[in-house]
Amino acid sequence: MFRRLLDVPTTIRVTVNGRDVLAASGDSVAATLLLAGHSVFRRTLRSRQLRGPFCGMGVCFECLVTIDGQSGQQACMVPVKDGMAILTAENADG
Amino acid sequence: MTTSAKSSAGEDCDIAVIGGGVVGMAVAYGLARAGQAVTVVDEGDVAHRASRGNFALIWVQGKGLDMPDYARWSLQSSNLWRDFAHDLSNETGLGLAYARNGGLTACLSEDELATRAGELRRLHNSAPDCGTFEVLDHRGMKELLPDLGTSVAGGTFCPHDGHVNSLKLFSALHQAVLVHGAAYRPNADVTDITPRCDGFAIHTVRGEIRARKVVLAAGLGNARLAPMVGLVAPVRPQRGQIMVTEKLQPFLRYPLGTIRQTDEGGVMIGDSKEEVGYDTGTAHEVLAAIAARAVRVFPLLERAQVIRSWGALRVMSSDGYPIYDRSVQCPGAYLVTCHSGVTLAANHATVVAAAIAGDQWPTALDVFSAARFADVSQAA
Amino acid sequence: MGEGNCDLLIVGAGPAGMRAAIAARDGGLSVTVVNEGMRPGGQIYRGVQTMPHPLVSVLGAEYAAGRALADAFSACAMRYLSHTAVFMIEKRDTGGFEIGVSSGTTARMITARAVLIATGALERPFPIQGWTLPGVMTAGGAQTMLKASGAVPSGPTVLAGTGPLLYLLAAQYARAGIKLVALLDTTPTANWRAALTALPGFLVSRNVRKGLRLLREASAHPILRNVGGLAASGDGRLEQVAAQVGGREHRFVAQTLLLHQGVVPQVNLALAAGAAHHWNETRLAFEPRVTADGESTVAGLFIAGDSAGIAGADAAEHRGLVAALAILDRLEAPDREKRERVRSQARAALAKAMRGRAFLDRLYRPAPQFRMPADDVMVCRCEEVTAGEIRALTARGAQGPNQAKAFSRAGMGPCQGRGCALSVTEIMAHASGRDPGDIGHMRIRAPVKPVTVGQMAALSASEAYGRK
Numbered sequence: 001m002f003r004r005l006l007d008v009p010t011t012i013r014v015t016v017n018g019r020d021v022l023a024a025s026g027d028s029v030a031a032t033l034l035l036a037g038h039s040v041f042r043r044t045l046r047s048r049q050l051r052g053p054f055c056g057m058g059v060c061f062e063c064l065v066t067i068d069g070q071s072g073q074q075a076c077m078v079p080v081k082d083g084m085a086i087l088t089a090e091n092a093d094g
Numbered sequence: 095m096t097t098s099a100k101s102s103a104g105e106d107c108d109i110a111v112i113g114g115g116v117v118g119m120a121v122a123y124g125l126a127r128a129g130q131a132v133t134v135v136d137e138g139d140v141a142h143r144a145s146r147g148n149f150a151l152i153w154v155q156g157k158g159l160d161m162p163d164y165a166r167w168s169l170q171s172s173n174l175w176r177d178f179a180h181d182l183s184n185e186t187g188l189g190l191a192y193a194r195n196g197g198l199t200a201c202l203s204e205d206e207l208a209t210r211a212g213e214l215r216r217l218h219n220s221a222p223d224c225g226t227f228e229v230l231d232h233r234g235m236k237e238l239l240p241d242l243g244t245s246v247a248g249g250t251f252c253p254h255d256g257h258v259n260s261l262k263l264f265s266a267l268h269q270a271v272l273v274h275g276a277a278y279r280p281n282a283d284v285t286d287i288t289p290r291c292d293g294f295a296i297h298t299v300r301g302e303i304r305a306r307k308v309v310l311a312a313g314l315g316n317a318r319l320a321p322m323v324g325l326v327a328p329v330r331p332q333r334g335q336i337m338v339t340e341k342l343q344p345f346l347r348y349p350l351g352t353i354r355q356t357d358e359g360g361v362m363i364g365d366s367k368e369e370v371g372y373d374t375g376t377a378h379e380v381l382a383a384i385a386a387r388a389v390r391v392f393p394l395l396e397r398a399q400v401i402r403s404w405g406a407l408r409v410m411s412s413d414g415y416p417i418y419d420r421s422v423q424c425p426g427a428y429l430v431t432c433h434s435g436v437t438l439a440a441n442h443a444t445v446v447a448a449a450i451a452g453d454q455w456p457t458a459l460d461v462f463s464a465a466r467f468a469d470v471s472q473a474a
Numbered sequence: 475m476g477e478g479n480c481d482l483l484i485v486g487a488g489p490a491g492m493r494a495a496i497a498a499r500d501g502g503l504s505v506t507v508v509n510e511g512m513r514p515g516g517q518i519y520r521g522v523q524t525m526p527h528p529l530v531s532v533l534g535a536e537y538a539a540g541r542a543l544a545d546a547f548s549a550c551a552m553r554y555l556s557h558t559a560v561f562m563i564e565k566r567d568t569g570g571f572e573i574g575v576s577s578g579t580t581a582r583m584i585t586a587r588a589v590l591i592a593t594g595a596l597e598r599p600f601p602i603q604g605w606t607l608p609g610v611m612t613a614g615g616a617q618t619m620l621k622a623s624g625a626v627p628s629g630p631t632v633l634a635g636t637g638p639l640l641y642l643l644a645a646q647y648a649r650a651g652i653k654l655v656a657l658l659d660t661t662p663t664a665n666w667r668a669a670l671t672a673l674p675g676f677l678v679s680r681n682v683r684k685g686l687r688l689l690r691e692a693s694a695h696p697i698l699r700n701v702g703g704l705a706a707s708g709d710g711r712l713e714q715v716a717a718q719v720g721g722r723e724h725r726f727v728a729q730t731l732l733l734h735q736g737v738v739p740q741v742n743l744a745l746a747a748g749a750a751h752h753w754n755e756t757r758l759a760f761e762p763r764v765t766a767d768g769e770s771t772v773a774g775l776f777i778a779g780d781s782a783g784i785a786g787a788d789a790a791e792h793r794g795l796v797a798a799l800a801i802l803d804r805l806e807a808p809d810r811e812k813r814e815r816v817r818s819q820a821r822a823a824l825a826k827a828m829r830g831r832a833f834l835d836r837l838y839r840p841a842p843q844f845r846m847p848a849d850d851v852m853v854c855r856c857e858e859v860t861a862g863e864i865r866a867l868t869a870r871g872a873q874g875p876n877q878a879k880a881f882s883r884a885g886m887g888p889c890q891g892r893g894c895a896l897s898v899t900e901i902m903a904h905a906s907g908r909d910p911g912d913i914g915h916m917r918i919r920a921p922v923k924p925v926t927v928g929q930m931a932a933l934s935a936s937e938a939y940g941r942k
Binding site for chain 2: 881928930933
Binding site for chain 3: 001002003004005006008024026027028031034035039040041044046047049050051052053054055056057058059060061062064072074076077079
């Protein structure tokens, strides 16, 4: 649902729900996922609704994902790093 | 709905309950169910409300170490809770997430365990009817709590303990008193109470309310109100700090005295006992100590996100036990105050409400009179 | 002093924080700046020091102007903690503050003699039917994608709402060659009448030329004005946007809906620190009670920039400077007389930067139906509480947002009310016929930013570095 205006080198390799995804230096985890076509990040606990990034600046806590085993991480606030294992609601809620 | 204050003209009721927290609402619920015309008089949004900050245990173990009557009183309420919760849910359609699977206390050293076991044994020997308990070693604890940390030496288990979602309890009580026809008057801080020949005039910032009887259930506010009707309520604030985590998958089947998982998934971790006056803030040193202990009990908590922390004020009498009193000087005035409003809610809605409605004061309540604080009754 | 202690701790590295840091360093203070992002700039100048040239021309001259400030900031020898969040501020009995900061897997306490909160603004909640669907984002969130990753929406996109940022993003997308499916302007036409009284001030402000240019650039998109109703729908993600204009409904197929109806101060940190706030009825927001120098009701705790009341980037810079000068006075830094000239210049510049603000405040005041939505619309996204539930609790006697929170959980989720506090207060005020200032803001508690139980456990002493 998002695309880059400029060609930048995507040298960072992470996994999203086990699949390889490439990212550029300076991307947040949320940007990495949005650019890879993921718009659903989590499910709400009360009614199992699907949610994705909303505010993009660490305010709304809608983009929570699991990063390297740590749950509840704000994807928009964490810079992407080589080798990260990211889980979205697709896999994280079992 | 009956919430708009008919302030200018004043209003009449059988019984005015001052205080819209869990204690006042439980008494009001029992009175309204018994057919009394009840008006609950409450403060505004910003108030010292233990009802919004408590730990939500329905707890028996270790209660009344120096006062077996209080141990008995707690056990009685714990036994009444199932029916109380059932009725309250049925009448409001609101779930309370009540559970009574027993509760645990975790001890982090052999010394701590020996002290704890000794206390419970002493209480049990002096009052064998105050319920049962078991002392568990690490393995025994681990069977009940698979995620237990290795630094837990052991603990105690009491089958009478349980817990509830106390915010759901608080909301259901508010709903229930209205269902039973009571009136709720928020933002009506009480400025004065005047005894009259036919009852009491309660002066509030939103007008006057006349009642045949008045029940003081205003928590820390009782200290100010009690002398207006010839009673004394020597209570002081004692702060407890609590933190709550993000919602986690259920892992904790039994509540512990200082760690419990709510029905929504969040884990509550508390509590401290601090003499800091009316300060409801938090202090990082205390939160750090609480957190460190919790991580030793359940290492998986280390990586759980803390969502919020808070300080709440317990309503403490000088010996820590409840005060139930009726006024000799102003017949029809009653005092109900305690720091375990959730545990004792079932007693308050039944035994205490019946005593107030029927003018029959059971002897079991006499031991909780403020007369036991000899110095303050003389001072009053 | 230990490594973590400082004279002044500044929270945020936007225009106010950066300018304050430079001035405080000039005055000889040791300064620590805590920034949630990697590089300085705040939301407004995000990434300005490293932005590739083609993107700078998309973002515009106002954005590029932030470069000089950011470079001066980077050169001013303060201690810069990037990717670090302040999660609590405690006032010490002995004077000064202890500040809890977290970064990655560690957390620790830092002590400071004074604190400046310069955390800026956040976008006002925009509760409409379907706003929780994946694919619905804020305009600010989309702009962050543009600044941080040079990214734009790839499918059909609708931009909706009111306020300067709405038109700025529309203009930036137009410069980048992106054509929106629709730009839905929810500015009530009645606002123009209220705004006209403030027009003279606006006409002499530098915002006039800027505003006219943005409007011209945004006209590259199909624009629908006077939109009175909005709803998003879709099965598990956004598929359609509906807009009401007059009696007519317009429907748009869209993959992305970007919402915006102005910004409001970020108040959570200041509220948790105990600073008093008041309701601003024109700006429909809670603002901290601060002196002309930016000092809050907590002595030694200053607030500058948009977190003290929305006034924009230029004003933020001047307010940061004014606050820093007052902090230098407070901490008895030498050469007080020399500061007086700087102070009077800064105050004059601030007054100039404030020109036209009243016009914008009135013109872009969002309509009631977008602040206090219909009963079936969710207002608390975290705990999934609807406007109807809040109204029902108000009718039952709930006095304010704290009681409503206890009864409904609205505001109890991880965002700590940032997404619903204003909605809850306004809904309760409207339902009970009271003033929003009288209803109040829900109480905010530490930690105001995420911290784990393990990190909390490591805070046993000041300067004790957190273990994992």
